[in-house]
Amino acid sequence: MNDQPQSAAPPLISPDDFAMVADLLKRMTGIHIGGNKRAMVSGRLAKRLKALGIGSVDAYCTWLQQPGNATEQDAFISALTTNMTRFNREDHHFTHLADRILPNLAAAARAGRRVRLWSAACSTGEEAYDLAFRTLDACPEAARLDLRILATDIDKAALEIARAGAYPASSLTDLPAGYAERHLDRGAGRNGMVRVAQAPRDLITFRCLNLNGEWPFHGGFDVIMCRNVTIYFDDDTQARLWQRLADRIAPGGALYVGHSEMLPEPIARRFTQQERGAFCLPRDVSPDPAHRRADVPP
Ligand SMILES: C[S@@+](CC[C@H](N)C(=O)[O-])C[C@H]1O[C@@H](n2cnc3c(N)ncnc32)[C@H](O)[C@@H]1O
Structure with a gap:
């Protein structure tokens, strides 16, 4: 790494x-x-x-x-593996998520529905914490609801860093104004490191997972971020993975892909809205067994 x-x-x-x-x-x-x-x-x-x-x-x-x-x-x-990542990478995805997806998901969670987000190649955790920050902004009471984030990567050393949630203060400068005050532990900045606050940490479960292997959970996700990882796979492996991920997006949900990644055309056509790597399904898409809520820990 x-x-x-x-x-x-x-x-x-x-x-x-x-x-x-x-x-x-x-x-x-x-x-x-x-x-x-x-x-x-x-x-x-x-x-x-x-x-x-x-x-x-x-x-x-x-x-x-x-x-x-x-x-x-x-x-x-x-x-x-190459773990390059940073906070707020491709910030238009997080703006899209906050403006177009999370308000409905927060309402659904408040109405008692199970809501699941997945950072599918989370590396050292920045992307997963970005999801948690936006989720808490949209739904400060998320921890009391059935709203959770799964964050996976194949690299166990990267996951150790992700679980610790402590980053050099210099790496946090890309976060939008006000995020440090709301989502980072004030006063915990020893050795130039700053730790993510407990509330975002509590929303996330980090797990080791090979995206090209078996997935030990069933059902759908409301949001999947799978960015800047398929570029390391050959065309067939990419196509298989995009198919599996697209099958897991629940109605009203979104799949986010990296700036140099593209869904194959037949898969992309399933999504009604497509803009700058954000692929959305309408809320009234016909229910499919694969669209059940994800059965993921905890
Ligand atoms: C360049 S980082 C991308 C991190 C983050 N998604 C982003 O866009 O900033 C790619 C990550 O994919 C992970 N990865 C590579 N192959 C994988 C696989 N087969 N299953 C799961 N993760 C994998 C690597 O360990 C690495 O952390």
């Missing part, structure tokens, strides 16, 4: 080693890495091999796949 520039470029791994790593990563996560990423992969793997005292990529890959090696499998995934 290292997005930092490398200080001294390590030697490139061989094309065969690169192909072995790429194949392993694809099978484990669905991520496709092209040959132009050989330097990046070499740098990130060099750190793992050095930390473990393993002399070759071949030996590392063989060892990695042995039963009982789940911890290193997580470290491998974490090393090769």
Whole structure:
């Protein structure tokens, strides 16, 4: 999960080693890495091999796949995923959510309905907290209602940061005016870090989930944000995932996709309103078993 520039470029791994790593990563996560990423992969793997005292990529890959090696499998995934994110990224999505979607969802939750939002590749948590901030602005009593946010990612190290909810003060400057006062812990800014307040933290459940694997929950979501992750998958993997996500959007709900992502045309056509990565379903779309409310923890 290292997005930092490398200080001294390590030697490139061989094309065969690169192909072995790429194949392993694809099978484990669905991520496709092209040959132009050989330097990046070499740098990130060099750190793992050095930390473990393993002399070759071949030996590392063989060892990695042995039963009982789940911890290193997580470290491998974490090393090769890109977690770049920030607060209020593509702020027009949050404006759309606040203006067009959340007022109805707040009313529905107040009327006793189950409401679920999902940040589907949440990385270090900023996107999920952005959802929580807007949700609390629209519905300050959300914690007392059946309104929850699920936030998932495949990278367990990123999820640790997300769960802690503490960020460098400098990373919070993108938040709209007034957010720090309302949603961050005042007085908790030791070592230049600021922690998200308890109320937004309480709305979110963070879970490890491979988007290309089984999903251990049923039913629909009122909002899904799945942004800047399908760009790492090949076309077939992307198409399968968009189909699965679109099937999970409940009537009146919205699917948000990243600025360089696009739903395949037949899937996009299901959504009546489409603007700048926001795809909305009308509220009166015919009920479908797949549109039941999501059965997600807690
Ligand atoms: C560039 S970040 C995007 C974060 C956030 N959605 C945003 O737009 O700012 C991509 C995230 O996707 C996650 N990811 C990659 N492959 C995944 C998979 N198969 N299942 C779940 N998450 C995955 C990575 O771990 C990473 O945290």
